[in-house]
Amino acid sequence: RAKLQQRTGYLHFSRSMGIDIRERVNMMHALRAAFEERHLFVVYQPQIDMVTRLPVGAEALLRWQTEDKTMISPSRFIPIAEYSGLIIELGEWVLRQACQELVRIQRHGFPNFMMSVNVSQVQFRHPHFLSMLRKALEDTNAPPHCIELEITESMAMEEPDALIKLLDQITETGVSIAIDDFGTGFSSLSHLQKLSVDRLKIDRAFVMEITDSSRGSSIAEMIIQLGRNLELDIIAEGVEDERQAKILTELGCPYGQGYLFSKPLTSDALHDWLRTHKTT
Ligand code: C2E
Ligand code: MG
Ligand code: MG
Ligand code: MG
Numbered sequence: 001r002a003k004l005q006q007r008t009g010y011l012h013f014s015r016s017m018g019i020d021i022r023e024r025v026n027m028m029h030a031l032r033a034a035f036e037e038r039h040l041f042v043v044y045q046p047q048i049d050m051v052t053r054l055p056v057g058a059e060a061l062l063r064w065q066t067e068d069k070t071m072i073s074p075s076r077f078i079p080i081a082e083y084s085g086l087i088i089e090l091g092e093w094v095l096r097q098a099c100q101e102l103v104r105i106q107r108h109g110f111p112n113f114m115m116s117v118n119v120s121q122v123q124f125r126h127p128h129f130l131s132m133l134r135k136a137l138e139d140t141n142a143p144p145h146c147i148e149l150e151i152t153e154s155m156a157m158e159e160p161d162a163l164i165k166l167l168d169q170i171t172e173t174g175v176s177i178a179i180d181d182f183g184t185g186f187s188s189l190s191h192l193q194k195l196s197v198d199r200l201k202i203d204r205a206f207v208m209e210i211t212d213s214s215r216g217s218s219i220a221e222m223i224i225q226l227g228r229n230l231e232l233d234i235i236a237e238g239v240e241d242e243r244q245a246k247i248l249t250e251l252g253c254p255y256g257q258g259y260l261f262s263k264p265l266t267s268d269a270l271h272d273w274l275r276t277h278k279t280t
Pocket of ligand 4: 181203204237
């Protein structure tokens with residue numbers, strides 16, 4: 001009986017795995033084809049100064065539109081790109097696109113504009129990550145001090161020594177580092193202090209719960225306080241309404257990003273949007 005159970009268990013396991021793998025392989029091929037056929041593109045979501053409501057930067061976000069115009073979410077295809085290794089090429093391409101876009105924006109009257117780019121842990125662990133970064137900056141003439149790389153809190157938790165060194169090396173290039181989706185992981189204060197990180201990005205989940213009046217001090221408030229204590233900059237993501245913006249501003253959160261200000265925009269749409277949001 002034990003043997004039979006083992007066998008059926010094995011069969012069940014391998015069958016479901018087979019479907020999963022086949023799906024993943026199909027998507028892998030489709031993603032590579034989409035990349036080669038230029039069906040992938042980058043959109044940019046403005047980041048604003050919470051007090052003046054003026055744009056200070058943008059986050060580059062990857063998009064995949066299939067031939068029948070279906071949009072596939074990066075939350076679905078980034079893991080596939082990581083799994084297949086395509087993320088190495090794809091991530092470099094996004095970075096270069098974002099650098100070029102930054103140069104254009106800065107030339108059009110926003111000399112201090114910042115560009116944030118998401119970096120996958122697979123890219124980050126790649127031995128040539130640093131040289132890839134340096135080369136991309138050099139080739140595009142993007143000012144390093146206006147580029148920010150977003151890593152997730154789980155990435156900031158790994159292999160302390162190697163990570164500390166890599167973050168220091170990135171900082172030496174002039175590029176700054178933000179921890180994305182902050183508050184969802186478990187990084188300790190003492191660990192955070194050791195890392196050359198410049199900014200914490202409050203996860204959307206904590207922006208959403210900020211208006212629950214039943215609670216005492218919110219997680220968002222604690223993160224803003226943590227930023228103050230560690231001298232880290234703060235940005236809130238997923239700001240969707242005025243009440244959230246008002247509370248965040250009162251708590252001293254200097255920057256925000258979310259549908260309230262703007263959805264992610266194509267390059268052309270971003271330039272139009274910026275024209276109507278000029279300082280002078
Ligand atoms: P993320 O980096 O945390 O990006 C923020 C996500 O929140 C984006 O989803 C954005 O469109 C969405 N968002 C912004 N404001 C609001 C809002 O007010 N309300 C709501 N409900 N959502 C908002 P998106 O573009 O679907 O990206 C999902 C995730 O995929 C990103 O989360 C990031 O982890 C990953 N991703 C996207 N582009 C890239 C990329 O080029 N490279 C890598 N490695 N990951 C990427
Ligand atoms: Mg991000
Ligand atoms: Mg985020
Ligand atoms: Mg998030």
